[in-house]
Amino acid sequence: HVQINEADGAFYGPKIDIGVFDALKRKFQCATLQLDFQLPLRFKLTYSAEDEAKLERPVMIHRAILGSVERMFAILLEHYNGKWPLWLSPRQAIVCCVSANSLTYAKEVHAQIRAAGFHVDIDMTDRTIQKKVREAQLAQFNYILVVGAKEAESGKVSLRVRDRADLSTESIADVIARFNDEVAAFQ
The missing domain is CATH 3.40.50.800 (Anticodon-binding domain)
Structure with missing residues (x-):
């Protein structure tokens, strides 16, 4: 399910937030991918494209695949009610x-x-x-x-x-x- 959230302001540039639902149907934001036009400008980053004489400004991509490891584990713990599936369990x-x-x-x-x-x-x-x-x-x-x-x-x-x-x-x-x-x- 994809949804555009126009009211959600991102400081660096456009972003994609990926939310997951737990066993109680509560939504948690996990992964984010965000374009950053500001930091390359601030750090004066450039690269030479096909025409080596012409310098281009890169666009940075910030990504957090799991959001935070702690948040992801909290969601997993709650979802499985502390009863890990065999593939993830430390006590198999x-x-x-x-x-x-x-x-x-x-x-x-x-x-x-x-x-x-x-x-x-x-x-x-x-x-x-x-x-x-x-x-x-x-x-x-x-x-x-x-x-x-x-x-x-x-x-x-x-x-x-x-x-x-x-x-x-x-x-x-x-x-x-x-x-x-x-x-x-x-x-």
Whole structure:
């Protein structure tokens, strides 16, 4: 949607403002592109065009693609309600082991997912699995991978998706494929 805003005075020259809407339909100005005829004049900037004897005055272009990084992150945070999509999340997954007996397998799962290029943490504390899962949910991890003796024996993980109570059992290769598919969907 393009709209001419004649009352909006720009000091340097004509400009284009790009606004985005958040989840509550509020408009925020993000990117701006603006022509500047004043600074080249003030700094006595010139260049030689095709006719090298003739000097031309350049026009500067000011651009701020995201407006400000802070503003863009504020809009993203509000839009996603602090629950980042997998491709942007600093907390993509966490491996939670049920007991010390499954620690070796938990480290293997962690290493394989990390080697696939994903941000994955591991909870090796001696707390109960319920506390580990609850803390991971509060930290907004996209995926919680629970591993115990049963999962170590089968070579799989119990997968919990953020904001869903149901668990599925998947192989590590399937988990990595799921992550890759989810990231590819945003590109």
